[in-house]
Amino acid sequence: MPDLIRRLEMTSLTARVALGVAVLLVIGGVIVSIAAFAYGREAARSAFDRLLLGAAHDIASAITVQDGKPVIELPVSAFELLAFAPDDRIGYRIIGPDGTTLTGYEEIALPENRRDLRDGYFDGAFFGEPARYAIVSRRLAERTLNGTIRVIVGQTVLARNSMAYDITRKALYVLAVSGLAMILLAVVVVRSVLTPLERIAGSLSARDPHDLTPMDTDVPRETAVMINALNGFMARLDRQMNSMRHLISDTAHQLRTPVAALRAQADLFSDEVDLSRKEKIVERIQTRSAGLGRLLDQMLSQALVIHRGDSARRERVDLRDIALDVFEEGDHAVLNPEMDVVLDIGENPVEMLADAPSLKEALKNLLSNALKHGRAPVRIGASLNDGKAVIWVEDAGEGPDRQTLDELGSRFNRGGLARQASSGLGLAIAHSVAVSFDGELVLERTDRERFRAALLFEAAPVRAA
Amino acid sequence: MKTITPSLRILLTGFLVLLNCGPVAAQEMVADFGPEGAGQTLVLRSTTDIAVFGPVVETFLRARPNVRLHYEQWGSNELYRLSRSDCRSGEAGADIVISSAVHQMVQLVNEACASDYRSLLTEELPGALRWRNELWGITREPAVMVYNRDLVPQGDIPQTRFDLLDLLRPSDTRYAGRVATYDIEESGLGYLFAFADAQEASTFGALQESFGRTQAISTCCSADIIRGVAEGQYLIAYNVLGSYAQGYQQQDERIGIVLPSDYTLVLSRALMIPKEAGQKPLAEAFLDFLLSPQGTLALRTALLISPLLEAEDGNEGESLSSTALRPIGLSPALMVALDGLTRETFLRRWRATFPGP
Numbered sequence: 081m082p083d084l085i086r087r088l089e090m091t092s093l094t095a096r097v098a099l100g101v102a103v104l105l106v107i108g109g110v111i112v113s114i115a116a117f118a119y120g121r122e123a124a125r126s127a128f129d130r131l132l133l134g135a136a137h138d139i140a141s142a143i144t145v146q147d148g149k150p151v152i153e154l155p156v157s158a159f160e161l162l163a164f165a166p167d168d169r170i171g172y173r174i175i176g177p178d179g180t181t182l183t184g185y186e187e188i189a190l191p192e193n194r195r196d197l198r199d200g201y202f203d204g205a206f207f208g209e210p211a212r213y214a215i216v217s218r219r220l221a222e223r224t225l226n227g228t229i230r231v232i233v234g235q236t237v238l239a240r241n242s243m244a245y246d247i248t249r250k251a252l253y254v255l256a257v258s259g260l261a262m263i264l265l266a267v268v269v270v271r272s273v274l275t276p277l278e279r280i281a282g283s284l285s286a287r288d289p290h291d292l293t294p295m296d297t298d299v300p301r302e303t304a305v306m307i308n309a310l311n312g313f314m315a316r317l318d319r320q321m322n323s324m325r326h327l328i329s330d331t332a333h334q335l336r337t338p339v340a341a342l343r344a345q346a347d348l349f350s351d352e353v354d355l356s357r358k359e360k361i362v363e364r365i366q367t368r369s370a371g372l373g374r375l376l377d378q379m380l381s382q383a384l385v386i387h388r389g390d391s392a393r394r395e396r397v398d399l400r401d402i403a404l405d406v407f408e409e410g411d412h413a414v415l416n417p418e419m420d421v422v423l424d425i426g427e428n429p430v431e432m433l434a435d436a437p438s439l440k441e442a443l444k445n446l447l448s449n450a451l452k453h454g455r456a457p458v459r460i461g462a463s464l465n466d467g468k469a470v471i472w473v474e475d476a477g478e479g480p481d482r483q484t485l486d487e488l489g490s491r492f493n494r495g496g497l498a499r500q501a502s503s504g505l506g507l508a509i510a511h512s513v514a515v516s517f518d519g520e521l522v523l524e525r526t527d528r529e530r531f532r533a534a535l536l537f538e539a540a541p542v543r544a545a
Numbered sequence: 546m547k548t549i550t551p552s553l554r555i556l557l558t559g560f561l562v563l564l565n566c567g568p569v570a571a572q573e574m575v576a577d578f579g580p581e582g583a584g585q586t587l588v589l590r591s592t593t594d595i596a597v598f599g600p601v602v603e604t605f606l607r608a609r610p611n612v613r614l615h616y617e618q619w620g621s622n623e624l625y626r627l628s629r630s631d632c633r634s635g636e637a638g639a640d641i642v643i644s645s646a647v648h649q650m651v652q653l654v655n656e657a658c659a660s661d662y663r664s665l666l667t668e669e670l671p672g673a674l675r676w677r678n679e680l681w682g683i684t685r686e687p688a689v690m691v692y693n694r695d696l697v698p699q700g701d702i703p704q705t706r707f708d709l710l711d712l713l714r715p716s717d718t719r720y721a722g723r724v725a726t727y728d729i730e731e732s733g734l735g736y737l738f739a740f741a742d743a744q745e746a747s748t749f750g751a752l753q754e755s756f757g758r759t760q761a762i763s764t765c766c767s768a769d770i771i772r773g774v775a776e777g778q779y780l781i782a783y784n785v786l787g788s789y790a791q792g793y794q795q796q797d798e799r800i801g802i803v804l805p806s807d808y809t810l811v812l813s814r815a816l817m818i819p820k821e822a823g824q825k826p827l828a829e830a831f832l833d834f835l836l837s838p839q840g841t842l843a844l845r846t847a848l849l850i851s852p853l854l855e856a857e858d859g860n861e862g863e864s865l866s867s868t869a870l871r872p873i874g875l876s877p878a879l880m881v882a883l884d885g886l887t888r889e890t891f892l893r894r895w896r897a898t899f900p901g902p
Contacts (some may be wrong), residue, residue: 151886151890152884152886152887152890153886153887153890153891154881154884154886154887155881156744156878156881159876159877159878159880159881160876160878162877162878163876163877163878166672166676166876167676167677167678168877169654169655169656169657169677169877170655170877170880171655174886182886183884183885183886183887184884206657207656207657208657209657
């Protein structure tokens with residue numbers, strides 16, 4: 081059974097439509113055939129019933145009375161009427177007022193369940209063949225004869241049946257033709273529906289493997305969904321590839337200088353004879369390698385941020401938790417134990433959709449910048465401002481001067497990551513995170529003469545309680 | 546013609562006692578064709594004179610040495626009664642019934658007494674000569690007027706029924722009492738012709754009235770009537786079967802034949818194969834033979850498919866327009882002719898015309 085379902089899922093669209101049309105045609109055909117046959121039977125029945133009734137009336141009106149006895153000269157026209165069913169046998173019986181058969185076939189039995197025997201039709205048999213009869217009464221009110229004469233005229237049902245079959249057959253011809261038309265139409269429709277898909281497939285396979293530009297969305301709405309998804313996917317791929325490329329080039333660039341400096345110090349060290357100088361060189365090598373380690377940390381976290389920004393699932397994050405986590409990890413206390421750090425969060429949740437580790441990374445970088453360059457006290461916090469979810473780091477210093485700020489902004493916009501100071505790299509990370517989650521990095525001086533680095537995001541809609 | 550072979554009568558006595566239902570239940574004549582002790586025997590009951598139909602039967606048997614055909618000649622009313630009682634009792638009687646009283650045959654078929662058969666040859670028959678694939682018209686015989694050539698002056702020869710009426714109209718007409726026609730009470734065929742006449746045109750009423758006024762003779766049997774005309778007993782005979790008249794004319798030049806040009810009734814003797822027939826395949830072969838070119842030729846030779854109807858340049862034959870030919874079609878409408886009350890009414894009128902002896 082699962083095998084069958086699997087096969088069904090893999091069935092081509094054409095086969096699905098063909099199957100659907102076939103089922104529709106078969107079911108419809110059966111229903112229409114039954115309906116046509118019922119209609120044909122009814123039509124034949126009413127048509128030939130009228131003939132019967134006409135003939136019976138014809139005969140009834142030919143009854144006259146002579147010498148107190150009913151006299152009948154059967155009208156040939158009545159039988160010619162019945163001869164419209166050319167191969168059917170004819171039975172008739174005329175019953176007098178006293179219930180005796182005046183003429184005709186006494187074999188024709190009257191239906192027993194009808195006591196009054198009003199005019200109408202009944203089904204019966206005629207010499208072993210099914211037959212249909214009509215009864216017509218004629219009331220005679222002569223001086224010599226008073227009573228009702230009943231005329232029964234019947235016919236076997238060959239002509240009725242053949243007419244019913246004829247009507248059915250013609251209906252089936254129409255059905256067959258329209259079925260054929262439906263199949264043709266289905267073929268045309270399926271082809272026209274599948275054409276865009278084929279075109280998309282064709283243009284995809286004709287594409288250069290490095291071409292990640294969006295595809296033409298000038299396609300039917302239903303396929304546009306697919307194209308949009310595909311374009312989104314390609315854009316993400318493009319972004320990631322670009323980021324990787326930048327990361328690699330940046331990394332190479334950034335590592336070259338400190339590594340070269342280290343090597344130079346090491347060379348100096350081996351050439352140096354003076355012990356006190358050697359000690360100084362070692363000291364310098366230590367500082368340098370510590371700086372290199374920090375740089376590596378930041379670069380890795382930047383890679384992480386870039387990677388997660390595009391690939392991690394976005395979930396509801398409370399920015400207060402991020403601030404709290406960073407605060408509690410207490411890296412700052414290890415790095416700069418002399419600086420005071422204050423946590424400033426409110427009671428209300430500050431929620432947005434993002435990836436928590438990336439945000440944490442960004443906040444850590446901002447915090448370490450503040451610790452390095454700012455003045456105590458440093459505050460970190462999260463809050464909701466005008467529908468924006470904000471997570472920020474403040475210090476009491478003045479921050480970089482305006483020119484530097486402008487330069488920083490333009491550098492982020494260019495997409496070029498900070499290439500010199502490690503502080504620049506921290507901001508670059510924060511900026512990347514902001515961009516990844518449709519937010520922005522704002523560096524500003526607040527009214528209370530403090531410098532604030534903040535990440536602003538669209539707040540998530542308030543969750544229904 | 547009512548001659549019965551004494552030996553046969555004895556043979557058949559037991560048989561006749563069994564079905565002694567009608568007042569006269571006896572065949573007029575019997576004959577056997579084909580070799581004695583043949584494997585199969587086909588029983589044919591017909592109203593046609595053995596002398597007329599015999600050659601056709603012989604042609605049929607020529608190719609079938611193993612078949613014997615027992616031919617019984619019956620009066621039409623007796624044949625009808627016998628076939629009907631056979632049918633009702635489910636007794637195997639005849640294998641083939643051929644009757645000129647086609648209305649009776651229609652009635653028998655209507656009462657489910659016939660078995661159906663279909664072949665290429667029967668399908669070729671026009672619809673009027675075929676009913677339900679159980680009854681087939683095998684001959685074409687016109688109802689004609691016969692006159693005595695010597696006694697009827699050229700100018701008096703009636704070409705239409707109106708001419709006949711005109712002849713009978715004068716009160717001192719010399720044709721008074723010298724016109725003969727079938728006694729329709731006795732002859733099923735005569736009744737059929739009279740009935741068909743009554744359906745066909747209003748002329749028949751006037752004719753009937755004229756017959757009554759001039760004391761025309763109604764009598765039985767084609768042969769008697771035609772001989773009466775030839776011998777001068779009657780001057781004109783009305784509604785005589787053309788095949789018999791022509792057959793007689795071939796030996797006796799004294800009679801002339803007229804196909805009424807206002808309309809001529811054309812009778813096709815009807816053949817049916819009874820439901821209870823014991824030799825159905827053989828009977829069907831006989832039917833196919835009659836419809837085949839060979840059988841048609843034999844029937845034509847026997848004058849049963851009348852050359853009168855086809856003769857374009859023949860001396861006797863008159864070319865009638867096809868509308869003047871009124872075939873008596875095999876249709877259930879013929880049942881009217883046999884209806885008890887209708888027949889009674891019709892005969893009452895007839896009796897008023899011919900008060901009888």
